[in-house]
Amino acid sequence: xLIANRGEIAVRVIRTCRRLGIETALTVAAGDADSVPxxxxxxxxxxxxxxxxxxxxxxxxxxxxxxxxxxxxFLSENPRLARACEAAGIVFIGxxxxxxxxxxxxxxxxxxxxAAGLPVLxxxxxxxxxxxxxxxxxxxPVLVKAAGGGGGRGLRVVRxxxxxxxxxxxxxxxxxxxxxxxxxYLERYVSPARHVEVQLLGDGENVIHLGDRDCSVQxxxxxxxxxxxxxxxxxxxxxxxRAAAVAFGQHLKYQGLGTVEFLVDAGRSEFxxxxxxxxxxxxxxxxxxxxxxxxxxxxxxxxxGRRLGLxxxxxxxxxxxxxxxxxxxxxxAGFRPxxxxxxxxxxxxxxxxxxxxxxxxxxxxPPQYDSLLAxxxxxxxxxxxxxxxxxxxxxxCEIGGVATTLPLHVAxxxxxxxxxxxxxxxxxxxxxxxxxxxxxxxxx
Amino acid sequence: MDLNPLTNDDVxxxxxxxxxxxxxxxxxxxxxxxxxxxxRADGWTQSTQILSAPEPLAVxxxxxxxxxxxxxxxxxxxxxxxxxxxxxTTAMSHRRxxxxxxxxxxxxxAGAEEHGRAADEADVTSGEGDSEDGELVAVRAPLxxxxxxxxxxxxxxxxxxxxxxxxxxxxxxxxTMKLMNSVPAGVAGxxxxxCVANAEFAAQGAALLRIRADR
Numbered sequence: 001x002l003i004a005n006r007g008e009i010a011v012r013v014i015r016t017c018r019r020l021g022i023e024t025a026l027t028v029a030a031g032d033a034d035s036v037p038x039x040x041x042x043x044x045x046x047x048x049x050x051x052x053x054x055x056x057x058x059x060x061x062x063x064x065x066x067x068x069x070x071x072x073x074f075l076s077e078n079p080r081l082a083r084a085c086e087a088a089g090i091v092f093i094g095x096x097x098x099x100x101x102x103x104x105x106x107x108x109x110x111x112x113x114x115a116a117g118l119p120v121l122x123x124x125x126x127x128x129x130x131x132x133x134x135x136x137x138x139x140x141p142v143l144v145k146a147a148g149g150g151g152g153r154g155l156r157v158v159r160x161x162x163x164x165x166x167x168x169x170x171x172x173x174x175x176x177x178x179x180x181x182x183x184x185y186l187e188r189y190v191s192p193a194r195h196v197e198v199q200l201l202g203d204g205e206n207v208i209h210l211g212d213r214d215c216s217v218q219x220x221x222x223x224x225x226x227x228x229x230x231x232x233x234x235x236x237x238x239x240x241x242r243a244a245a246v247a248f249g250q251h252l253k254y255q256g257l258g259t260v261e262f263l264v265d266a267g268r269s270e271f272x273x274x275x276x277x278x279x280x281x282x283x284x285x286x287x288x289x290x291x292x293x294x295x296x297x298x299x300x301x302x303x304x305g306r307r308l309g310l311x312x313x314x315x316x317x318x319x320x321x322x323x324x325x326x327x328x329x330x331x332x333a334g335f336r337p338x339x340x341x342x343x344x345x346x347x348x349x350x351x352x353x354x355x356x357x358x359x360x361x362x363x364x365x366p367p368q369y370d371s372l373l374a375x376x377x378x379x380x381x382x383x384x385x386x387x388x389x390x391x392x393x394x395x396x397c398e399i400g401g402v403a404t405t406l407p408l409h410v411a412x413x414x415x416x417x418x419x420x421x422x423x424x425x426x427x428x429x430x431x432x433x434x435x436x437x438x439x440x441x442x443x444x
Numbered sequence: 445m446d447l448n449p450l451t452n453d454d455v456x457x458x459x460x461x462x463x464x465x466x467x468x469x470x471x472x473x474x475x476x477x478x479x480x481x482x483x484r485a486d487g488w489t490q491s492t493q494i495l496s497a498p499e500p501l502a503v504x505x506x507x508x509x510x511x512x513x514x515x516x517x518x519x520x521x522x523x524x525x526x527x528x529x530x531x532x533t534t535a536m537s538h539r540r541x542x543x544x545x546x547x548x549x550x551x552x553x554a555g556a557e558e559h560g561r562a563a564d565e566a567d568v569t570s571g572e573g574d575s576e577d578g579e580l581v582a583v584r585a586p587l588x589x590x591x592x593x594x595x596x597x598x599x600x601x602x603x604x605x606x607x608x609x610x611x612x613x614x615x616x617x618x619x620t621m622k623l624m625n626s627v628p629a630g631v632a633g634x635x636x637x638x639c640v641a642n643a644e645f646a647a648q649g650a651a652l653l654r655i656r657a658d659r
Contacts (some may be wrong), residue, residue: 038498039498040496041499044500166614170595176597346482347489347490347491348487348488348490349459349481350487355490360492361493368621396489398489
């Protein structure tokens with residue numbers, strides 16, 4: 001298997017490959033030749049860029065790989081890679097190119113969601129010079145979103161029509177840089193709302209869900225804390241969202257692991273389709289914790305063309321799991337990225353604690369990649385149990401050499417509103433505003 | 445394949461054993477990895493060190509390319525302004541511009557506000573023969589990162605030398621860890637000179653360009 005990625009997800013995929021007895025080769029680009037995943041993989045192959053389809057397929061051929069696992073980000077939802085794999089006789093660990101095109105293009109996905117009977121927010125593609133007209137039709141505030149990909153890149157809220165053109169230009173630039181596709185679209189901005197997603201697994205015929213996750217604790221649309229199941233969600237809403245996600249998967253004849261994201265107004269028991277992510281997600285470990293499944297192994301099995309080994313009835317959801325993303329960003333300095341070198345990395349260990357990371361003492365944190373250093377995942381019999389464990393586990397994390405989001409997680413784990421469960425996507429921004437005001441006042 | 449680093453479950457099993465023993469620390473080292481488990485008052489900690497060296501696959505003449513070579517290969521933006529169309533590695537040469545663009549104190553609160561943060565930070569460089577035309581004010585990089593003069597490759601630069609700017613005019617983008625930070629001029633005036641070239645790395649606080657401020 002060629003693993004065409006880096007960071008913690010490369011380590012994660014290597015682990016499952018090892019367990020399954022699959023040999024691994026890892027692509028390494030600048031700054032990563034000596035990384036932890038490079039040390040763990042059976043072989044490494046230098047490439048110039050993780051985004052170069054030709055280089056990645058060339059590396060797979062050179063390594064004699066029978067399959068490519070693209071991880072998340074980079075080329076994970078790129079139909080050209082899926083097609084190139086097909087042409088080269090290599091298994092692409094992900095859905096087919098057609099589904100990737102339908103899912104990866106956020107606008108096409110919206111249309112498919114409508115066709116599958118899912119509720120969507122009012123919105124539309126921005127054509128040159130026509131943003132104002134669309135925004136006017138939708139009604140302010142509007143959200144500028146990248147058509148070419150997710151992960152929070154390109155997203156901007158616009159409340160004032162005067163800011164629309166600038167937001168569209170910057171969103172487009174960000175989208176172009178991140179996905180090589182500068183198209184943006186507008187959608188109505190709903191707030192307060194929660195971000196809840198449903199994990200899907202399909203073999204092209206049968207599609208099942210593996211429960212839901214709540215990813216509402218976000219800063220600028222980047223998730224920081226995720227949990228499974230979504231807390232304090234009415235049973236009708238939960239059942240409705242899971243059924244909608246499965247309907248969407250069936251509509252696409254989904255083959256692979258995927259996630260359907262929803263925006264939820266829990267108060268009104270309403271939800272809307274946001275997007276589908278046709279890949280493994282950063283936050284998949286919380287689902288693994290409550291299902292007991294190895295999602296990478298499931299992903300590999302269906303990519304090989306095997307039938308689902310699971311039925312919906314056989315999926316058991318037990319307990320509660322919470323994941324904290326420990327990023328190389330300084331929460332005390334406006335989340336300024338903190339590239340550099342890790343001098344020490346100590347993590348908690350014990351029952352119900354899992355740490356997915358690619359750092360160890362001496363690891364470089366290069367400025368050209370994203371800032372995720374580690375994911376601390378705790379699980380317990382219920383949410384209170386998991387939270388309790390989280391607080392203890394966070395206290396035992398020590399990362400030296402770079403600033404991290406650890407202190408923020410420690411503070412959030414102690415926050416009453418978070419502990420109560422069911423916070424909205426505006427929660428963290430509001431909390432940060434309250435927390436940092438005294439500091440700003442002092443600085444004049 | 446015989447000496448794998450331990451999985452989470454393996455570690456949990458070892459801890460279950462250790463819990464009944466009077467030891468507070470376990471140091472396990474193989475040629476491939478070293479695992480240190482420590483008992484603290486509030487629970488166990490782990491730190492792992494993967495010791496095995498990467499095994500580069502020899503492919504053609506390229507496979508054993510070192511990091512340095514890989515960076516060099518990427519460091520050819522081709523003169524086009526704007527972020528690369530894709531998440532490529534960027535040139536890391538540490539050029540800080542010409543001598544007359546002095547780098548003074550870096551921002552201390554960079555990134556604290558989303559936009560308009562340069563407004564109260566742009567420091568004024570006085571006494572540079574500008575008594576008639578207004579002072580030269582440096583616009584500085586809010587973060588260490590790659591400076592882009594245009595919103596995307598092939599697009600027109602945000603500003604050129606001679607462009608008239610307002611305090612809120614975006615003069616460029618600094619990309620750090622995949623985050624695009626638009627940089628406002630922070631002061632009204634006319635762009636006098638660039639201190640960092642397009643697609644070059646800028647240290648935090650480095651002067652990106654200078655503006656002759658309106659009087």
